[in-house]
Amino acid sequence: MKPYLPPLEDESLLSWVNRFALFQCGMKMEDFLRMISLPQQDLFIGRESVFPKLAAVFGVPAEELKACSHFQVSGRLYGYRGEVFFREFLVRNRPTYCPACLLSDIEAGRNGLRVGAARIGWMFDPVRTCQHHNVPLVRARKATTNGMKVDVSYLSPNPADLKRILLSSVNRKPSGLQKYVEERLEGSKGPTWMDSQQIDLASRATEMLGACVEFGAHANLLKLTEDDWDRAGQVGFEFTSKGEEGIREGLGHIFRKLQKGTAQSGPQGIFGKLYQWAQFKKTDKPIGPFKGILREYILDTLPLEPGTMLLGTAVDRTRRHSVASLASKYAIHPQTITHALRKSGLLQPLYVETDRRCTVEARLAEDLIEKLIRTVPVKQIPSYIDCTRTHARLLVEAGILNPVIAAQDNTSGRYKGVDSRDLDQLIAQMRQFGKPVERPGLGMASVGDAAHALHAPTTDIVTLLLDRKLDNVELLPSTLKFRSVLVDPKEVAIKLGVQTGETGVTISNTAKELGVHLDVVRFLLQAQSDEGRPVLKTCGQYRHMGIMRDLVDPDSLDVFKKYYRKLSEIEGFWVRDPGRLRSELATKGIQPMWDPDLAGAEFYRASDL
Structure with a gap:
């Protein structure tokens, strides 16, 4: 025509x-x-x-x-x-x-x-x-x-x-979504996430997200005007144009904006029409990749039990827990769960118990509660691993054993206890190498006894064992637990640098054994016998409070006690009148071996008595 x-x-x-x-x-x-x-x-x-x-x-x-x-x-x-x-x-x-x-x-x-x-x-x-x-x-x-x-x-x-x-009419410019649609229909490229799917799926996801962000998750979509939907497209495109990261940001706006009466509800209560649109489809028309992002976000923010149907697929594992879901799973009082999560820092101080949006990472929370169930209170650690109360306290203070909850306040009770698995692991690590024996070898001692003899921290010896830095280790039956591991005090002393030479008697113990002041022992270490030989000898040194101190040779101490007597040890000594015995000895021509004013005590030759 x-x-x-x-x-x-x-x-x-x-x-x-x-x-x-x-x-x-x-x-x-x-x-x-x-x-x-x-x-x-x-x-x-x-x-x-x-x-x-x-x-x-x-x-x-x-x-x-x-x-x-x-x-x-x-x-x-x-x-x-x-x-x-x-x-x-x-x-x-x-x-x-x-x-x-x-x-x-x-x-x-x-x-x-x-x-x-x-x-x-x-x-x-x-x-x-x-x-x-x-x-x-x-x-x-x-x-x-x-x-x-x-x-x-x-x-x-x-x-x-x-x-x-x-x-x-008002004056307005086309929304970001409209410009994207018009340009894509002309063959232009746009944001990668939007271009990766059908144009209508990208557009509808953008509008639905924008509508729920702008007008609320439970807005009546049927009452939205064309102007409202234009606004929804503008708002939604700000998020969808940035791909998955932007969409999760938009979902976060909805998640944080509490709707009336939805604090205790699940995904549908929080995400409202957005969730219903993705979950309750009346046709087989696909939602597009937005559905997967929404599902992942819900799993990352809300407590859902395995097996729960979420957007057409069963939940395989719980990613987030609320206090209620943890209490139900482990049959523990919610208040106990709340205290544990707060003290561990997993739960914010402003937590609202009835708000299901307050959740914690499931793996961390479950690990914590399971540890709490296995907790051994500090006062029961000695009986559990067969050590002293002092050893238990030192192991915790040194960080070799860690409390279930490392709270900064004065935490008490089960929160300050130690996971029984950690206690079992400590013993296993201490016994990770060594020679099994029926009875202790010559000179071998338990960790506690070796620490006492060397005046060294028990934890330092345990650290040597855990780091496999000891060569001579014996293992008694494992039923003895902490006491089943034997070490060589001499090797330990060298490895710790707490002793040189031979093992001996400390000056303080020598003073106690002789019943004299420390200065008297120091004098005797310098004094000589009638033959010109040292009265007491040193055999080595040990570290105490960061200072190397002398050790008295045990043999020389035994010889000294055989050949010398203190005035108070001589027969006839009367506490109320020591001068009487002193005068009797002087009358017989028996004088102290050393000047008492210099020595600090009166010692006599046993042979003179």
Whole structure:
């Protein structure tokens, strides 16, 4: 049919057919379609048979017509240019237009037609603002036809009505989501996460996330206006354009914004319409990758038991625990759980017991509670590993044994105890090497006895064992636990650097044995016998309080006690009158071996007595 009527810029095929019918035949589009035997529904749907038929009438290639229209790909799938989407992405039976564009078309009167032209972009759901005039599109709230016939009456409105609409319109720019959709339909690349899926799935996820962030998770979506959905697209795109990280950020906004009455509810109570949209689908239409991100976020924030169905898939393991879920799992009073989590730092001080959003990492929490169940109080450690109370205290203070909860305050009771597994492991590590024996070898001593003899910390000897730095180690039966490990005090002394030479008697112990002051022992170490030999000898040194101190040779001490007597040890000594015995000895010509004023005590030769 001639003359040829070209399409306007971005004009849809439906609009082009409407203008063609008016221009060529002066008839309505429905009459024109009936004349050329083309069912309205075929044009409405975009069936493949429409394009060659119209091509013959229009005198243009079918592909040129197809570029102006959506087309049916399969039952529910449609396409436009290089994109494929579900039919819900289209608003074919809900008249949509820009009042400024239609007014401009009518006033221009191209080809003698005072009719408006519909733009192809108007038929896509996220497009709600005219990119040329920056005004909201007018879109019917409900469908004006049942899909069997096409309504184009909105393209021939009263110009006065259009002007009135424009006067009340606000000025706004297209949302980020709309710009993304328009550019993608033109073949441009956008954010990677959005481009990785069907355009309609990315768009719907963006709008749903934005609506729940902006208007609340439990907002009535049916009451949202086109302006509200435009705002939802703008807000949602701020998150979805940043991919998974951005989406989780958006979900975090919803999670932290407590809805009335939802503190004790689960995923549906917190995420509301967003959760319902993903969980309770009425069709087999997919949600897209957003569903997986939402599921992972829920698993990372809320306590869900294994086996729970979440967004179509069973939960394999619990990732987060609340106090209630831990109390139920381990049959422990919630208050005990709360104290343990708080003291360990896993739970914030401002925790609200009834708020299910207050959760802790499941693995850490379960490890803690299981340790708490196995806890051995500090006062029971001696009986558990067969050591002294002092040894138990020192092992804890040195960090060789760690409390179940390393709290900074004055924690008491089970919280300050030690995991029985740690106690068993300590004994096992102490016994990790060594020679099994039935009875102690010559000179061998238990860890506690060796520490006492060397005046060395028990924990230092235990550390040598744990670090495998001792060569001579004997192992008694394991039933003796802490006392089952024997060490060589001489080797320990050398490895710790606490002693040189031979093992001897400390000056303080020598003083106790002789019943004298420490200074007396120091004098005797310098004194000589009648033969000019030292009276007491040193055999080595040991470290005490960071200072190397002399050790008295045990043999020389025994010799001294054999050949010398202190005044108080001589028969006839009377405490109330020591001078009487001293005078009797002097009368017999028996004098002290050394000047008492210098020695600090009175010693006599046993041979003189």
